[in-house]
Amino acid sequence: MSLLVFFLLSIVKIAVVLVIFLTAVAYTVLLERKVVGRIQNRWGPSRVGPFGLLQPLADGIKLFLKEDLLPTAVYRPLYIAAPIIALACSLLSISVVPFGADIRYKGVDLFQIADLNIGLLVILGVTSIGVYGIALSGWSSNNKYSLLGSLRASAQLISYELALGLSLVGVVMRAGSLRLRDIVNIQAPHGMLSWNVFGGLQFVAFFIYLMAAYAETNRAPFDLPEAESELTAGYHTEYSSMKFAMFFMAEYANMITVSCVATLLFFGGWTSPFGNLLPAVGGPVVQALLPVFWFVLKVFFFLFLYIWVRGTLPRFRYDQLMGFGWKFLLPVAIANIIFTSLWLAFRAG
Numbered sequence: 001m002s003l004l005v006f007f008l009l010s011i012v013k014i015a016v017v018l019v020i021f022l023t024a025v026a027y028t029v030l031l032e033r034k035v036v037g038r039i040q041n042r043w044g045p046s047r048v049g050p051f052g053l054l055q056p057l058a059d060g061i062k063l064f065l066k067e068d069l070l071p072t073a074v075y076r077p078l079y080i081a082a083p084i085i086a087l088a089c090s091l092l093s094i095s096v097v098p099f100g101a102d103i104r105y106k107g108v109d110l111f112q113i114a115d116l117n118i119g120l121l122v123i124l125g126v127t128s129i130g131v132y133g134i135a136l137s138g139w140s141s142n143n144k145y146s147l148l149g150s151l152r153a154s155a156q157l158i159s160y161e162l163a164l165g166l167s168l169v170g171v172v173m174r175a176g177s178l179r180l181r182d183i184v185n186i187q188a189p190h191g192m193l194s195w196n197v198f199g200g201l202q203f204v205a206f207f208i209y210l211m212a213a214y215a216e217t218n219r220a221p222f223d224l225p226e227a228e229s230e231l232t233a234g235y236h237t238e239y240s241s242m243k244f245a246m247f248f249m250a251e252y253a254n255m256i257t258v259s260c261v262a263t264l265l266f267f268g269g270w271t272s273p274f275g276n277l278l279p280a281v282g283g284p285v286v287q288a289l290l291p292v293f294w295f296v297l298k299v300f301f302f303l304f305l306y307i308w309v310r311g312t313l314p315r316f317r318y319d320q321l322m323g324f325g326w327k328f329l330l331p332v333a334i335a336n337i338i339f340t341s342l343w344l345a346f347r348a349g
Helices: 003-039 055-065 076-096 119-140 144-167 169-175 180-185 203-216 241-266 284-312 318-348
Strands: none
Touching: 003 055, 003 076, 003 241, 003 284, 055 241, 076 119, 076 241, 119 144, 119 180, 119 241, 144 169, 144 203, 144 318, 169 180, 169 318, 180 241, 203 241, 203 318, 241 284
16 A cells, blocks of 8 residues: 555545534534533523434534633743643544454554554543643743632642553453554454453443543542632633634543443453353444444443532542542552452453
8 A cells, every 4th residue: 555545535535524523513512501501400501403412513513603811921932832732632632542343444443543552641641731722821821720620620630540540450450561553452352351440340440440540530529629619720720712713622532442442441442341241243334334333332331420429529628639539549449459460360360
């Protein structure tokens, strides 16, 4: 295959994934507004389009047409760069996520942008860099509420990044690889019984990952960096128009990425929960798209869980948040690594 064909196919694949991903971000916002509305016994958006389905489009147009205010005392280069860094990092991490079986056309993997042998490390590294956007936005805004929000976000990320990384060590030890496709393939043979969260005895690691992921993405009950009752809007208080929209999109894009990684590492990725019990059905097109269906269904479950938790749990105090990360999650993550090591050694012996 010529380099030109490979380049064109890759560009098309990137464009398709980006459009689908940004659409998913927009409709995750709508899903949250509808589900939280039902939890609070109200309708949520229902006027724009049938069942309110065009509300994300209306919100996007509104944000795009709003006046882009630039406060006089900000440090302009970093003030402008901060939302770009946050959104770029949230979009970049999806590039190594496989969302379907390994099917190739002219040598190009149709269901993954970049198949790296250290894909898990890339996701952890890119998501860690995303906090720079939050930290810089708070500092450059020259606003005490923004600065407090960004400092909280930085401390929160450092605290929970450690527990999150350690929670994944057991999964990596079981798979013997950092490649995301290898981690999924080891969970494939017996369906749910092979998934890391059940058959791999990583249910404690999954709990740690879930709690740390909520804190990493600044979501309730760990949304202290943008606590409205204390910090107005936190690190993005001084932002408006599309700059604010970029922070907003970055948060929901990170939610989707976290849900994708949880699906890949603990719930078998795109594999069927029934394993090899069900016979193959349909033609090659159905066989190619069925794994994508299972993957999307599992990701949707995690997004719904995110929203459910937001609608039912109160916000932590900041000292409780930090204590939970350092005094509970971190020791439990280390204990899980020791247990997993002993279990794998016992099985090997």
